[in-house]
Amino acid sequence: MTSLLEPAAASSRANAPEPRPSRASLNAGRAITALLVIGPPLALAIALPLLWGRALNLTDAVLAAIFYLVSGFGVTIGYHRLFTHRSFRPVRWLKIALASIGSLALEGGVVGWVAAHRRHHAFSDQPGDPHSPHGYGAGPGAQLRGFAHAHVGWLFRGDVTSAERYAPDLLADADVRIVNRLFPIFAVASLAAPFFLGWTISGALSGALTAFLWAGLARMMLLHHVTWSVNSICHMFGKQPATQRDRSTNFAPLGVLSFGEAWHNFHHAYPRSARHGALRGQIDPSAAVIRLFERVGWVSDVRWPTAAQLASCNSA
Numbered sequence: 001m002t003s004l005l006e007p008a009a010a011s012s013r014a015n016a017p018e019p020r021p022s023r024a025s026l027n028a029g030r031a032i033t034a035l036l037v038i039g040p041p042l043a044l045a046i047a048l049p050l051l052w053g054r055a056l057n058l059t060d061a062v063l064a065a066i067f068y069l070v071s072g073f074g075v076t077i078g079y080h081r082l083f084t085h086r087s088f089r090p091v092r093w094l095k096i097a098l099a100s101i102g103s104l105a106l107e108g109g110v111v112g113w114v115a116a117h118r119r120h121h122a123f124s125d126q127p128g129d130p131h132s133p134h135g136y137g138a139g140p141g142a143q144l145r146g147f148a149h150a151h152v153g154w155l156f157r158g159d160v161t162s163a164e165r166y167a168p169d170l171l172a173d174a175d176v177r178i179v180n181r182l183f184p185i186f187a188v189a190s191l192a193a194p195f196f197l198g199w200t201i202s203g204a205l206s207g208a209l210t211a212f213l214w215a216g217l218a219r220m221m222l223l224h225h226v227t228w229s230v231n232s233i234c235h236m237f238g239k240q241p242a243t244q245r246d247r248s249t250n251f252a253p254l255g256v257l258s259f260g261e262a263w264h265n266f267h268h269a270y271p272r273s274a275r276h277g278a279l280r281g282q283i284d285p286s287a288a289v290i291r292l293f294e295r296v297g298w299v300s301d302v303r304w305p306t307a308a309q310l311a312s313c314n315s316a
């Protein structure tokens with residue numbers, strides 16, 4: 001993985017066979033994924049009528065916002081811009097911290113996430129891309145099928161990406177390997193922490209349950225769908241000011257909620273750039289935090305967009 005997914009990285013790997021998991025592990029993975037995808041909306045549907053009028057209090061809202069910020073930046077700054085694309089070089093404790101808080105998003109361990117995302121960039125809307133919405137046909141039904149596949153369907157395919165092939169640098173990093181192995185503990189802690197914080201702050205079991213509902217389940221569900229929207233919406237709707245090599249788009253309405261990840265067309269044009277929302281008026285909270293890290297000396301070698309990269313974009 002020498003080029004860290006500059007577009008030229010697409011190579012003859014397209015048709016190389018990916019590793020095949022056993023049927024038992026495939027089914028276990030599907031069951032856990034189904035629980036994480038269907039569980040939160042089901043829990044909210046059951047709980048909301050019971051809690052109507054007293055379902056959300058200030059404690060729950062603050063906890064939900066904190067957990068969304070921490071786990072969200074863990075994915076965007078950690079999993080994506082650092083571990084997938086090496087947009088900057090962090091000090092060791094920050095590297096470990098970013099891998100850890102990214103795990104709190106319950107989007108899988110860092111190694112598997114990075115491998116799949118690097119494969120996405122290597123094949124970008126071509127055969128071999130694990131979650132392109134394209135290639136299903138042109139009619140509305142085909143478009144809808146493509147959207148569903150890119151958004152969440154691909155998670156159930158059992159299409160495992162080889163970490164040996166796509167993330168050998170992470171497998172060679174002992175710190176990352178340990179955090180990756182601890183993923184199930186981070187996943188449980190990510191849902192247990194709001195429960196116990198809600199209990200401690202409110203002093204009542206009902207406070208624990210509503211904090212679990214909002215800062216645990218609802219927060220996880222929102223971040224999941226925002227992340228998945230970058231794979232689905234940001235390859236279907238929006239503008240292409242930076243490249244038309246693939247179908248990636250900038251989709252402004254998701255800019256802030258995705259912490260800058262929805263400026264996805266510029267990102268596909270220049271994957272190593274630490275700033276995705278590089279053009280005029282584009283807010284990129286992840287880049288702002290990386291800039292802050294750079295100022296206090298926690299990260300170095302930050303790959304900010306170059307004048308030539310910016311000049312290559314049309315401003316429309």
Ligand SMILES: [Zn+2]
Binds near residue numbers: 120230231268
């Ligand atoms: Zn993409």
Ligand SMILES: [Zn+2]
Binds near residue numbers: 084267271
């Ligand atoms: Zn990327």
